[in-house]
Amino acid sequence: MLHFHQKTDSVCTIILAGNPNVGKSTVFNGLTGMHQHTGNWSGKTVALATGRCKIKNHTYAFTDLPGCYSLHACSTEEKIAGSCLMGNTAHAVLVICDAVCLERNLHLVLQILAVTDNVILCVNLMDQAAKKGIHISCDILEKELHIPVIGITARRKREIRRLKTFLNTCMYEKNTVRQSFSEQNPDLSTPEIQARLASSLYQKAVCRKKQHLPSFDQALDTLFTGKYTGIFCMLLLLLGIFWITLLGANSISQVLQDVLFRLEPLLYEKLSGILPLKLCQLLVFGCYRVTAWVVSVMLPPMAVFFPLFTLLEDFGYLPRIAFNMDCCFSKCRACGKQALTMLMGFGCNAVGVTGCRIIDSPRERLIAILTNSFVPCNGRFPTILAVLTIFFATALPSDSRILHALLLAVLLTCVILFGVAMTFLASRLLSATILKGVPSSFTLELPPYRKPQICSVLLHSIINRTLLVLTRAIFAAFPAGLLIWLTANIRIDQTTLLTLLSSFLDPFARLLGLDGTILLAFILGIPANEIVIPVMIMAYTAQSSLVDFQSLSSLHTLLTEQGWTFSTAVSMLIFSVLHWPCATTLLTIKKETHSLKWTALAFLLPTCMGFLLCFLVTCFFRILSLS
Ligand SMILES: Nc1nc2c(ncn2[C@@H]2O[C@H](COP(=O)(O)OP(=O)(O)OP(=O)(O)O)[C@@H](O)[C@H]2O)c(=O)[nH]1
């Protein structure tokens, strides 16, 4: 016999467990107000996350676990979940189930019941079940399992409030003394018994009103995962996203530039009255100008791109990309799930590296970790976008804004595809040399398509992704701006430190088609890739006479004034994709691999490939200009 009324501690601890992609993190975010990554594919949560909330004067601490199918599974993130549940010291385990495929989810519920009785069952996605004509009786489940059961739709705020009240009732108010289900079923830990019980429970508690007919989902899957149509749709979607991003970003960028750069002279006028001239110049022409640039040029593309990408993620499209690319990865002797880690890398390479835990084979996981930075992350993405926009925008006729944006989108898609091609090449190289082996088999669940939550996606991507990256960029730009300003003003033998440093790097950089300042900006960008362009601007403006730098076109003037040519822009793009990962990513690689050797390789691999390719491209352009 047991009941939930056993706590003496001041904080009530509850673990959230369940199969992958059943809405655990959505429930966790709803309960705690946190922003754990959610999206429609399995394996997003790879580490434990904790958060607190108060319900009627009681403090609760919730732990969000990675999804797992079984307590004895072998993948890294499932092991984390399994060991947390087996050595469970929490007051209760809230098991989240998917109402659409309850029978499969019940296996895990029964396994958890075999190790602990303090279980609360939350049947989520009731809205999806209702749409499919599935009715679930929580009363029958409660009666049969001897545990509290609630059915919810976690996306709705009022349902989360209902869950909170329900939890509080279970934990503090309802002093129900229950019979233990595991005592009644002593053989509960045997898989056969679990399967039998799950099936009989399902028969009793679930009623399917209508037969599931071949649906719109299947039609979409034929299109999105078809042999030829799959790749075509993938490219079209990528192109479409970039096109909308560029079109949308242009207008927002223009407005922001107008406002922010109009403020610059006003700010200078105000500050010059109170501050020494040099300090005033540092703050206005250094820090403010870079910040204004970061905000007006970097913010708009991110603010459009991330919501679009998140909409696709919420819709359930990402695992279909992994499915389509599986064949290419297996040809490179890598794992198809690497495509998902690359997509995570689009957001942040450090997240992508941690996400590699979804790959079971250690060899393939290492390949995915070492090549993750070949996909441009949040931080590098705007730099590439800026170089393309600045450089190619003036090179291309711009009569029609729509056509112009489309051309840029094609170019951007090519840059991303170049990163993907380099990933294949590096994966193949690694698996033919130091990481030899055959590709392992794996199962990847293709989730049902779900209608994305447009408002919450917009809010989530703007607050969590865009503003986070922007804040990081501004915070990194400020000390870098300071450093650059100092190096531009400290003189050794009449030459500024900046000129000395960039001229030291210059001969080598020229071999790569770059210049000393660009290479210096990339080196200073190790803490955060976002600051490469701002640092470069600061370094150039410190050397240049151009004072009224305001917009992308004046940046284009600045760059050409500094000797940039088409070849420089191409080398810059290659080097933006292929260079050392940022400090955060390197630290994460060290944490994940526990090895300095692999971390060093993760640094050297893209860098050497970048050097080599830039050198080859520069040679090509030089030969072309000679002939
Ligand atoms: N329609 C609907 N969608 C939901 C509901 N709950 C969650 N979702 C969606 O289901 C998807 C998966 O949710 P997550 O919270 O990321 O699932 P998870 O269990 O944490 O997934 P993993 O961490 O990968 O195991 C997301 O796209 C959610 O928006 C719901 O009640 N109704």
Ligand SMILES: [Mg+2]
């Ligand atoms: Mg999760």
